[in-house]
Amino acid sequence: MNIADIISKSAVLDNVQAASKRELVQSLSERIAALSGLDERAVFDAVWERENLGSTGYGEGVAFPHARIEGLEKVCGMFARLEEPVDFDSLDGKPVDLVFMLISPENSGADHLTALAALSRILKTEGSCDKLRKARSTDEIYAILNA
Incomplete structure (x- = not known):
């Protein structure tokens, strides 16, 4: 699965x-709901419920809020670079400024995990987070995500 298959x-x-x-999860839920055609409250509730099970703050300023949602037909993702970092209860205690949000169909076991793995591969590429932080436009960010 390629990033372009997940994040437009x-x-x-x-x-x-x-x-x-x-506030961040709510804002991103509204935006991803608009892209996916889902009810924004349903998206927020699902993502927030998952977040309450354990923080998706990965560390090094990155978070992966995600959920499986009834009524969604395919995996849908979003990337956000924050103007200022926010506390996300991350494993390393660092605030978050790069966020990958992912929503998947309720019964998408393998696809959901494959999409999360594809997103996490970006972080394993040395220097990718620095490049994302230094990018000057959304076009440049998108190119980095798909490199």
């Missing part, structure tokens, strides 16, 4: 503002 160019956001983890 219109799903790359820059300079996102949020004062808290909850």
